[in-house]
Amino acid sequence: MALQLGGAGLRALSINSVSKSFGxxxxxxxVSVEIEAGKIQGILGPNGSGKxxxxxxxxxxxxxxxxxxxxxxxxVQQSPIEAKRMIxxxxxxxxxxxxxxxxxxxxxxxxxxxxDVETKKSRITEFLEAFELEGRENEMISGYSQGxxxxxxxxxxxxxxxxxxxxxxxxxxLDPKSARIVKDxxxxxxxxxxxxxxxxxxxxxxxxxxxxxxxxxxxRILAEGTMQELRSxxxxxxxxxxxxxxxVTGTNDVRSIVEALxx
Amino acid sequence: xxxxxxxxxxxxLVISQVRATRSRVRLKSLRRPIAxxxxxxxxxxxxxxxxxxxxxxxxxxxxxxxxxxxxxxQGLIGLPSFVIFFTILxxxxxxxxxxxxxxxxxxxxxxxxxxxxxxxxxxxxVAYSYSVIPATGLGATLxxxxxxxxxxxxxxxxxxxFVGTFLGAFVIEIVRAVMSRTSSAFYRRGGRLAxxxxxxxxxxxxxVFQLAFNYRVMYILLQSLMTGITVAWFIPVAWPSLAIMxxxxxxxxxxxxxxxxxxxFMGIMFWxxxxxxxxxxxxxxxxxxxxxxxxxxxxxxxxxxxxxxxxSAIFKKDFRSLTRRREMARLxxxxxxxxxxxxxxxxxxxxxxxxxxxxxxxxxxxxxxFSLVISMISxxxxxxxxxxxxxxxxxxxxxxxxxxxxxxxxxxxVLLVIFLVVGxxxxxxxxxxxxxxxxxxxxxxxxxxxxxxxxSKFPDFSxxxxxxxxxxxxxxxxxxxxxxxxGIVSAPAFIYAFLGQIFPPxxxxxxxxxxxxxxxxxAFSLIAHKxxxxxxxxxxxxxxx
Numbered sequence: 001m002a003l004q005l006g007g008a009g010l011r012a013l014s015i016n017s018v019s020k021s022f023g024x025x026x027x028x029x030x031v032s033v034e035i036e037a038g039k040i041q042g043i044l045g046p047n048g049s050g051k052x053x054x055x056x057x058x059x060x061x062x063x064x065x066x067x068x069x070x071x072x073x074x075x076v077q078q079s080p081i082e083a084k085r086m087i088x089x090x091x092x093x094x095x096x097x098x099x100x101x102x103x104x105x106x107x108x109x110x111x112x113x114x115x116d117v118e119t120k121k122s123r124i125t126e127f128l129e130a131f132e133l134e135g136r137e138n139e140m141i142s143g144y145s146q147g148x149x150x151x152x153x154x155x156x157x158x159x160x161x162x163x164x165x166x167x168x169x170x171x172x173x174l175d176p177k178s179a180r181i182v183k184d185x186x187x188x189x190x191x192x193x194x195x196x197x198x199x200x201x202x203x204x205x206x207x208x209x210x211x212x213x214x215x216x217x218x219x220r221i222l223a224e225g226t227m228q229e230l231r232s233x234x235x236x237x238x239x240x241x242x243x244x245x246x247x248v249t250g251t252n253d254v255r256s257i258v259e260a261l262x263x
Numbered sequence: 264x265x266x267x268x269x270x271x272x273x274x275x276l277v278i279s280q281v282r283a284t285r286s287r288v289r290l291k292s293l294r295r296p297i298a299x300x301x302x303x304x305x306x307x308x309x310x311x312x313x314x315x316x317x318x319x320x321x322x323x324x325x326x327x328x329x330x331x332x333x334x335x336x337q338g339l340i341g342l343p344s345f346v347i348f349f350t351i352l353x354x355x356x357x358x359x360x361x362x363x364x365x366x367x368x369x370x371x372x373x374x375x376x377x378x379x380x381x382x383x384x385x386x387x388x389v390a391y392s393y394s395v396i397p398a399t400g401l402g403a404t405l406x407x408x409x410x411x412x413x414x415x416x417x418x419x420x421x422x423x424x425f426v427g428t429f430l431g432a433f434v435i436e437i438v439r440a441v442m443s444r445t446s447s448a449f450y451r452r453g454g455r456l457a458x459x460x461x462x463x464x465x466x467x468x469x470x471v472f473q474l475a476f477n478y479r480v481m482y483i484l485l486q487s488l489m490t491g492i493t494v495a496w497f498i499p500v501a502w503p504s505l506a507i508m509x510x511x512x513x514x515x516x517x518x519x520x521x522x523x524x525x526x527x528f529m530g531i532m533f534w535x536x537x538x539x540x541x542x543x544x545x546x547x548x549x550x551x552x553x554x555x556x557x558x559x560x561x562x563x564x565x566x567x568x569x570x571x572x573x574x575s576a577i578f579k580k581d582f583r584s585l586t587r588r589r590e591m592a593r594l595x596x597x598x599x600x601x602x603x604x605x606x607x608x609x610x611x612x613x614x615x616x617x618x619x620x621x622x623x624x625x626x627x628x629x630x631x632x633f634s635l636v637i638s639m640i641s642x643x644x645x646x647x648x649x650x651x652x653x654x655x656x657x658x659x660x661x662x663x664x665x666x667x668x669x670x671x672x673x674x675x676x677v678l679l680v681i682f683l684v685v686g687x688x689x690x691x692x693x694x695x696x697x698x699x700x701x702x703x704x705x706x707x708x709x710x711x712x713x714x715x716x717x718x719s720k721f722p723d724f725s726x727x728x729x730x731x732x733x734x735x736x737x738x739x740x741x742x743x744x745x746x747x748x749x750g751i752v753s754a755p756a757f758i759y760a761f762l763g764q765i766f767p768p769x770x771x772x773x774x775x776x777x778x779x780x781x782x783x784x785x786a787f788s789l790i791a792h793k794x795x796x797x798x799x800x801x802x803x804x805x806x807x808x
Contacts, residue, residue, distance in 0.1 A: 022808060056806065059654055061650065061653040061654055061805070061806040062805055062806055062808075063804060063805040080803075081656045081657075081658055082656075084654060084655060084656040085656045087654070089654045091650055091654075094650075095646070095647035095648045095650065096648060096651070097580060097583075097584070097648050097651065098648075099583055099584050099587040099588050100580065100583060101553050101554075103558045104553075104579075104580075104583070107558075107560055107576070108576045108577075108579070108580050108651075109651075109655070110560075111572040111573060111575060111576030112572070112573040112576050112577070112655040112656065112657055113655070113656065114571075114572050114573070114656075115572075117560050117561065117562065120560055121558065121559070121560050124558060125558065137558065138552050138553050138554050138555065138556075139550055139551060139552050139553070140550075140551040140553060140587070142551070143550035143551060
């Protein structure tokens with residue numbers, strides 16, 4: 001199945017018939033997604049449904065067993081460096097270099113992306129201020145809370161002004177203000193043509209900010225489209241994304257489980 | 264106190280330690296706590312058999328009987344003190360090499376355990392984990408004690424070795440609690456200085472540990488222990504040994520008093536460690552402020568030298584990794600350990616070429632092993648944070664250049680220090696010094712390149728309390744290849760030094776040897792560099808899962 005947003009616009013990400021297995025586990029099976037530049041695409045799915053694997057392949061750090069992936073027309077396997085220059089990535093539970101301070105880590109990221117000294121300085125300073133990390137930037141990351149580490153990872157992804165943002169559960173551990181900043185920033189950047197693809201378990205967020213949603217289950221795409229399209233595919237007009245998600249993934253009957261656990 | 268919980272906790276901690284140190288051992292039975300018991304029992308039996316067999320043989324030779332009886336006395340008296348010393352030092356070493364990230368994630372703190380249950384369980388695990396050493400000592404002294412019919416003294420030694428093991432384990436618990444309490448405040452105030460002090464302290468502890476097991480140093484220590492122990496009555500950790508000595512000299516009243524005092528002291532240490540544990544229950548992750556200066560980036564020295572910004576960034580990051588991560592101290596201590604151990608073992612009858620041969624061996628080994636190891640771990644030390652490299656637009660050549668430059672520069676720093684030490688101690692001629700310098704340079708370059716090649720072929724990114732950074736087989740292959748390359752590069756110098764003792768060297772031979780050494784170093788560096796780029800290109804194709 002392939003999702004196309006906005007018709008004939010510039011393709012930011014093209015995932016074509018991609019599959020990936022880890023030993024006997026078929027993590028992603030024949031998945032195709034196409035996202036137009038400037039759109040925000042959410043990927044939903046239960047744990048182990050293949051979301052993170054799909055995102056890692058989109059970034060080019062996992063090699064698909066079959067199929068191809070292009071970022072703004074650049075094949076991520078053929079020209080990985082060129083593709084990575086265009087991408088900002090936040091993994092699920094990002095492991096940072098804990099022996100560096102927050103500002104040293106961001107300086108490192110700025111350098112590997114080739115930012116000039118002045119740009120690097122002004123962007124890092126601005127982001128640290130926006131995410132309320134000023135005053136803690138010279139402390140080693142090992143002493144940061146999970147939320148602070150997440151903020152640093154998000155800043156690092158935004159730092160080089162990427163054209164494609166690949167976020168795996170980006171709002172994990174963020175305080176409400178920082179989460180709002182991230183959401184608003186994604187929207188603002190989308191208006192400037194920056195594309196975002198992100199996975200989340202928080203369905204309200206997906207419903208609120210995504211132009212389109214892909215629901216994955218056991219490595220396959222179960223449903224895709226805008227909110228209205230998903231509701232009509234599920235035959236549930238007027239329902240919430242949570243209801244649609246539960247129905248599509250077949251996990252809607254949780255009452256018996258809850259009752260058993262509460263005994 | 265629930266002794267069942269104490270036992271369960273001790274076993275969990277032993278399993279954690281066994282798996283941390285033997286995680287890549289394929290034989291599953293070696294990754295179980297029972298393996299330690301089996302090893303200790305085997306060590307005890309083997310030591311007993313060996314000493315039982317050799318005792319009559321030594322006694323029959325001249326003054327051998329007197330010397331052996333003296334050694335038996337020293338062993339029986341000194342064993343408890345040695346075990347206390349060993350347990351404390353090993354415990355400190357374990358704490359040092361324990362990755363920082365594991366120290367603050369102890370789920371154990373959230374469980375309903377009393378402080379005394381925790382301390383006893385943890386101490387039991389320490390005593391059990393280090394039991395091979397006391398078991399070996401007890402096996403050897405049992406054989407000697409039986410031979411000289413001092414089984415009474417051996418029984419006392421056995422009891423006090425047991426007491427000593429727990430005494431050392433309780434001291435370690437106290438150190439842990441104090442470290443948990445003080446490190447946070449210390450780092451917050453100290454910043455860079457605190458990290459530097461930690462690094463130097465760690466290297467010194469490793470050095471002392473290494474020296475403690477050098478046979479010459481051990482002999483001297485044992486001698487001084489025997490002569491000095493009589494005046495050591497005010498040192499509580501010497502009481503177990505003093506009690507045995509007083510018993511040996513038939514001073515039973517003072518032996519009894521010292522024995523009771525030893526056990527009481529162990530009890531006090533237990534009480535102190537429980538109180539400290541109660542007070543500083545949960546370790547607080549240390550918040551380390553490196554600087555207070557505002558962020559002001561620059562191009563940096565490497566940038567001015569023509570390195571790309573990515574190369575310069577990786578270089579800086581890796582340098583900080585080496586100097587700020589406490590598990591890296593063991594690597595930085597390598598050259599000091601090799602040099603000091605060799606100097607401590609060195610005995611000479613004089614002669615310039617003999618000096619040269621000796622300093623060549625120690626010099627080459629120190630430079631080669633350090634360069635090899637520091638480079639071999641450079642890829643695996645990225646650990647789980649390796650995704651940062653994979654997701655960044657870094658070319659394989661840039662990664663190789665950055666990693667090689669750091670390894671080489673640090674090796675050159677070490678080379679300079681060793682060069683000065685060797686030059687100062689042995690005062691070789693100017694020509695020999697030049698040879699030493701180029702030999703060191705060639706070895707550092709070749710071994711750094713070989714190390715990176717091995718490190719990129721066999722990286723180990725797994726995060727365990729005692730990370731190895733290179734797989735077990737990689738470590739083996741790296742050592743063999745490194746030794747071969749080091750041997751070939753330093754072969755001309757060795758041949759010169761050893762043959763020179765038989766045939767007088769000509770005035771040109773030293774120059775020829777120097778040029779040959781450089782050529783060999785350059786050749787191996789180029790080959791290993793090319794292979795490193797290839798291996799890293801393969802590695803960067805897919806994130807390890």
